[in-house]
Each structure stands twice: as structure tokens, then as C-alpha cells.
């Protein structure tokens with residue numbers, strides 16, 4: 001795991017965009033794993049800028065969303081399919097038909113989840129997975145005590161996550177209780193995982209992710225078992241890290257040829 005402490009979310013967005021640009025220059029048909037929420041917005045903004053100003057193209061790309069609310073009507077502005085369209089895909093040249101999201105409205109949820117897993121596999125797997133982290137340590141919507149081997153399935157949100165996400169809705173009563181999310185086992189199959197976290201409210205989760213035991217009570221800690229994870233954080237979210245100076249030293253002295 002590589003931990004990079006940066007000046008803020010804009011710089012984190014630029015560093016993540018560098019890795020994504022390098023991937024697409026080498027492999028134009030790469031598959032992106034797409035998170036929603038606030039954390040990835042600086043990445044999407046920077047990728048949109050590079051698309052407009054520098055010709056970075058996603059015309060052969062595919063994208064797979066991490067998760068989706070259950071129970072929101074199709075086209076609801078806070079459904080993750082809509083959020084991804086608004087915040088990223090309509091700002092670049094990716095083919096909308098090649099951007100996939102779990103079906104939170106399926107009558108047969110189990111079959112829809114299995115079909116989503118099959119679609120990721122048929123695309124050749126995710127090359128680079130963008131992640132945020134919840135204040136309770138979730139990635140995707142794999143809440144505490146999710147199986148570390150889990151696959152795409154329905155989950156119940158914790159009240160903490162519903163409260164955290166109430167800012168996107170008119171009231172907490174509108175935040176769904178259920179979601180469909182890629183599992184931890186699904187996320188672990190991505191070839192490169194890039195996780196962004198900023199702000200003091202993420203400090204405890206970031207510490208548990210990086211320096212805590214691998215334990216389902218902090219689902220993100222499973223990433224310690226992944227061979228290629230990059231964690232991009234700011235000073236506020238790094239506040240509880242015991243080895244922060246070591247991470248700063250490592251980044252400052254990183255060989256230029258290495259990339260992320």
C-alpha cells in the first residue's frame with residue numbers, strides 16, 4: 001500500500017488523474033471502476049479538464065459504478081447512475097452505453113447482482129478502481145462486518161452512513177436504507193485501487209484502513225491484502241496516522257520512473 005499525504009483534494013485529484021491518464025495512454029480500452037459521493041469529484045473535474053484542453057480520450061473506455069441506491073425512481077438526481085452521468089461521463093467522450101451501474105430497481109435483485117458480476121468479468125475486469133471511504137470504514141457500500149470475500153449484493157446502510165449522505169437529499173427520511181454494492185471480493189479483483197479521503201471526519205477511518213488490523217469491522221482494511229493500492233489523503237485525514245512522517249519521506253524520495 002502506498003500512502004501519499006497531499007496539500008488537499010485538488011492535488012489528490014491531479015495525482016489520481018495522472019495515474020488514470022497514464023493508464024489510458026497505454027491502454028485506451030481500459031476499464032474504470034467509478035465511485036460516487038464527494039471524494040472522487042476532483043478526479044472527475046481534472047479528467048474533464050484534460051479531455052477538453054489536452055485531448056485525453058475515453059472513447060474506448062468502459063466504466064462500472066461501485067454501487068446504487070435501492071428504491072429511488074429511475075432518473076432520480078441522487079441515483080448514482082445520474083450522479084455519474086452529471087459529474088463525469090457527460091463531460092468526457094465515454095460512450096454512455098459502456099457505463100454500467102448495478103440495477104437498484106431490479107425485481108430479481110439476486111439475478112441482477114450476478115449479471116453485474118458477469119458483466120465486469122466479460123469486460124476483462126476493472127483496471128483502475130476509484131474509491132472513497134465512509135466515516136465508518138466502508139468502501140463501496142460494504143458496511144462494517146461485510147464479508148471480506150463478498151460479491152455484488154444488497155446491503156443495509158448504517159444510520160451513520162444515512163446521516164452522512166443526508167446532505168445530498170432534502171431530508172434524512174429520503175435517504176434509502178438499502179443499496180446494491182460491489183462486494184469486497186469484487187473490489188479486490190481490480191488491478192489498481194486508488195482511494196481518496198480528505199477532511200478530519202475521515203481521520204479515524206483512514207487510520208484503521210492503513211494501520212489497523214485487517215478486520216471486517218473496518219471493511220476498507222481488506223485493501224491491506226491487495227498488491228497495488230494507492231491512498232491519496234490530505235493532512236486533516238492523515239491526523240491520526242502513526243507513521244505519517246515515513247509516508248511523507250517515502251513520497252518525497254520516490255524514484256520518478258516508478259509512477260503510481
Ligand code: F6R
Nearest residue numbers: 035036037038039132133134140
Ligand atoms: C460511493 C461509495 C462510498 C463513498 C463513501 C464516501 O460510490 O461507494 O463508499 O465513497 O461513502 O463518500 P464521500 O466521498 O461523499 O465522503
